[in-house]
Amino acid sequence: MDSQKSPKETVLITGGGGYFGFRLGCALNQKGIHVILFDIKSPTQTIPEGIKFIHGDIRHLSDIERAFKGEDVTCVFHVASYGMSGKEQLDRKLIEEVNVGGTDNVLQACRRRGVPRLVYTSTFNVIFGGQVIRNGDESLPYLPLHLHPDHYSRTKSIAEKKVLEANGTVLEGSNRVLRTCALRPAGIYGPGEQRHLPRIVSYIERGLFKFVFGDPKSLVEFVHVDNLVQAHILASEALKADKGHVASGEPYFISDGRPVNSFEFLRPLVEGLGYTFPSVRLPLTLIYCFAFLMEMAHFIVHRLYNFQPFLTCTEVYKTGVTHYFSLEKAKKELGYEAQPFDLQEVVEWFKARGHGRSPGNGDSEALVWVGLLVSLLVVALLTWLSSSVILSL
Numbered sequence: 166m167d168s169q170k171s172p173k174e175t176v177l178i179t180g181g182g183g184y185f186g187f188r189l190g191c192a193l194n195q196k197g198i199h200v201i202l203f204d205i206k207s208p209t210q211t212i213p214e215g216i217k218f219i220h221g222d223i224r225h226l227s228d229i230e231r232a233f234k235g236e237d238v239t240c241v242f243h244v245a246s247y248g249m250s251g252k253e254q255l256d257r258k259l260i261e262e263v264n265v266g267g268t269d270n271v272l273q274a275c276r277r278r279g280v281p282r283l284v285y286t287s288t289f290n291v292i293f294g295g296q297v298i299r300n301g302d303e304s305l306p307y308l309p310l311h312l313h314p315d316h317y318s319r320t321k322s323i324a325e326k327k328v329l330e331a332n333g334t335v336l337e338g339s340n341r342v343l344r345t346c347a348l349r350p351a352g353i354y355g356p357g358e359q360r361h362l363p364r365i366v367s368y369i370e371r372g373l374f375k376f377v378f379g380d381p382k383s384l385v386e387f388v389h390v391d392n393l394v395q396a397h398i399l400a401s402e403a404l405k406a407d408k409g410h411v412a413s414g415e416p417y418f419i420s421d422g423r424p425v426n427s428f429e430f431l432r433p434l435v436e437g438l439g440y441t442f443p444s445v446r447l448p449l450t451l452i453y454c455f456a457f458l459m460e461m462a463h464f465i466v467h468r469l470y471n472f473q474p475f476l477t478c479t480e481v482y483k484t485g486v487t488h489y490f491s492l493e494k495a496k497k498e499l500g501y502e503a504q505p506f507d508l509q510e511v512v513e514w515f516k517a518r519g520h521g522r523s524p525g526n527g528d529s530e531a532l533v534w535v536g537l538l539v540s541l542l543v544v545a546l547l548t549w550l551s552s553s554v555i556l557s558l
């Protein structure tokens with residue numbers, strides 16, 4: 166995607182209104198590429214000059230085809246997805262429609278409209294399902310579909326396979342083929358991230374971040390949004406003939422390459438906002454039981470009150486079970502080099518928006534929330550203890 170060689174190259178980003186898709190669009194725009202963002206939601210930030218936003222739904226093939234109309238799109242970055250975190254994780258129907266049906270539509274539109282390259286934003290979760298993985302690589306098999314504890318990961322896995330199987334299929338009306346690859350990122354962070362960090366900060370501010378859980382030696386990974394942007398641009402390049410189509414049909418793990426304990430990763434955010442890092446550590450299985458009860462409660466009452474569960478089961482093991490992957494393949498084949506980032510700019514981002522502890526700030530509200538949390542934990546503890554007793558009989 167060299168702006169000097171092809172100044173008028175056009176790319177389309179599904180999910181371009183979201184956190185990562187928008188950041189990718191801005192980076193490509195700065196390189197002189199014509200960018201079309203396609204999403205059901207407009208970006209929260211101002212769209213820079215030169216970027217086109219098209220409102221549309223990947224569940225409708227006609228919407229995607231409308232976005233391609235009159236454009237010579239040479240690469241699609243298929244970023245749109247649904248159901249990654251919080252209560253969204255529990256809407257199975259919509260998750261399937263967007264992640265599987267939507268991906269089918271995007272692939273079909275590429276073939277019909279002669280788009281030669283597609284980069285899919287997948288996830289670590291296509292391999293990881295709660296088992297310990299240390300320095301895994303791309304030779305690891307997909308997690309069997311029935312072992313996925315959440316529907317988002319299952320459907321991302323189905324979608325990734327569809328994308329990679331579509332590699333080499335013929336583009337309609339030509340003798341050219343579609344080249345595809347998939348990037349599997351760790352948890353994304355960076356300033357302005359909307360999915361995980363504001364929720365974590367709201368828990369910190371409400372006094373709910375009172376404990377950590379799991380083995381302190383457990384290690385996971387994260388990826389800074391700009392490292393992920395870099396990886397996508399390199400992957401798109403690596404699908405081209407002048408790079409020998411090296412990425413064709415290939416998956417790649419992408420992270421910052423620095424395995425870290427989840428809670429230690431968050432420490433600079435907690436302390437940077439002026440709060441005390443928790444000293445209480447609870448067993449992972451207890452918190453899993455707690456999350457399971459929260460999910461059950463959500464399942465029962467969501468039609469009347471669609472509340473945000475404090476934690477889901479998937480979030481518990483993604484946070485507390487060791488899983489990290491090698492970057493060797495991405496380095497060797499894409500030329501990916503993770504740049505060093507930390508949470509300081511994230512802390513500054515929140516502070517600039519009025520977050521951070523000030524004396525007395527929210528203390529009475531925090532007490533109410535802590536009371537509620539402790540009650541729920543006691544219920545989880547009783548359930549956990551009684552199940553342990555039953556299992557030992």
Ligand SMILES: NC(=O)c1ccc[n+]([C@@H]2O[C@H](COP(=O)([O-])OP(=O)(O)OC[C@H]3O[C@@H](n4cnc5c(N)ncnc54)[C@H](O)[C@@H]3O)[C@@H](O)[C@H]2O)c1
Binds near residue numbers: 185204350354
């Ligand atoms: N955030 C993470 O930690 C993380 C980790 C691993 C993988 N991923 C993957 O990275 C990608 C981007 O994640 P993000 O954090 O920017 O998420 P995000 O929610 O900010 O972006 C996803 C975008 O997809 C859009 N979308 C949803 N349904 C759509 C539909 N039917 N039609 C068109 N657009 C639709 C949403 O409106 C949203 O703007 C996703 O594919 C996600 O699965 C994210």
